[in-house]
Amino acid sequence: MIQKSDDIIIKTLARILVPFIQIYALYVIMHGHYSPGGGFQGGVILAASIILLMITHGLKDTQKRMSEKTVAILSSSGVLIYAGIGVVCLILAGNYLDYSKLAKLLHVAPAHARSLGILGIEIGVGLAVMAVMFSVFFDISRGEVSQEDEDE
Amino acid sequence: MKIVNLLVVIITGMVLAYGTMDMPDWGDPNSPASRHVSPGYISDAVEKTATPNIVTAVLADYRSYDTLGETAVIFSAGMACILLLRRKRKK
Numbered sequence: 001m002i003q004k005s006d007d008i009i010i011k012t013l014a015r016i017l018v019p020f021i022q023i024y025a026l027y028v029i030m031h032g033h034y035s036p037g038g039g040f041q042g043g044v045i046l047a048a049s050i051i052l053l054m055i056t057h058g059l060k061d062t063q064k065r066m067s068e069k070t071v072a073i074l075s076s077s078g079v080l081i082y083a084g085i086g087v088v089c090l091i092l093a094g095n096y097l098d099y100s101k102l103a104k105l106l107h108v109a110p111a112h113a114r115s116l117g118i119l120g121i122e123i124g125v126g127l128a129v130m131a132v133m134f135s136v137f138f139d140i141s142r143g144e145v146s147q148e149d150e151d152e
Numbered sequence: 153m154k155i156v157n158l159l160v161v162i163i164t165g166m167v168l169a170y171g172t173m174d175m176p177d178w179g180d181p182n183s184p185a186s187r188h189v190s191p192g193y194i195s196d197a198v199e200k201t202a203t204p205n206i207v208t209a210v211l212a213d214y215r216s217y218d219t220l221g222e223t224a225v226i227f228s229a230g231m232a233c234i235l236l237l238r239r240k241r242k243k
């Protein structure tokens with residue numbers, strides 16, 4: 001089981017670092033249009049920030065902020081956002097994932113609509129990757145917990 | 153038996169190396185793979201998608217089916233982990 005760290009230096013440093021890591025992750029997701037980055041990389045950085053919180057503040061405190069249920073909902077909603085944008089394009093009389101058809105909905109030029117469509121699916125990918133990364137880490141550390149519970 | 157295995161490996165390697173001699177040169181702009189859709193992506197991507205990073209434009213717009221598949225793979229990996237590793241909490 002991942003215990004809460006007793007060291008005040010580690011706990012304080014983690015508390016200071018986590019918001020900056022999360023802002024950097026959002027920057028990587030949003031800036032995928034202009035620089036290397038995008039949903040996959042940003043999602044992993046976002047998951048790393050929560051994993052840092054977990055290994056410094058323990059399983060229980062992290063569970064209050066991010067429960068198993070939330071993680072499961074986030075991972076499926078990430079994929080749903082991606083597939084849903086494709087379906088919206090279908091409804092607007094385009095091909096599946098043809099973002100230029102979103103122009104009618106968003107009232108922008110077709111080229112700009114494609115740019116916004118890319119941003120939309122990057123957010124979906126980022127959500128899904130973040131939730132899955134965290135959920136895998138969560139399940140591995142939870143496995144040890146239930147082992148101890150069975151022994152008692 | 154080990155010698156036979158070694159011979160098979162060496163011969164297969166030689167055949168594969170011989171096969172690469174017909175491949176186009178590294179980075180050859182006139183190779184078949186570079187003449188089909190790549191010039192269109194390079195010349196039109198910035199104008200048509202308003203995305204300066206062509207890699208992102210290709211990944212998330214032209215090849216978005218592929219990226220959707222990748223996301224589905226990651227999602228199913230996560231679901232498999234939940235199904236295999238998650239246990240019910242004892243009350």
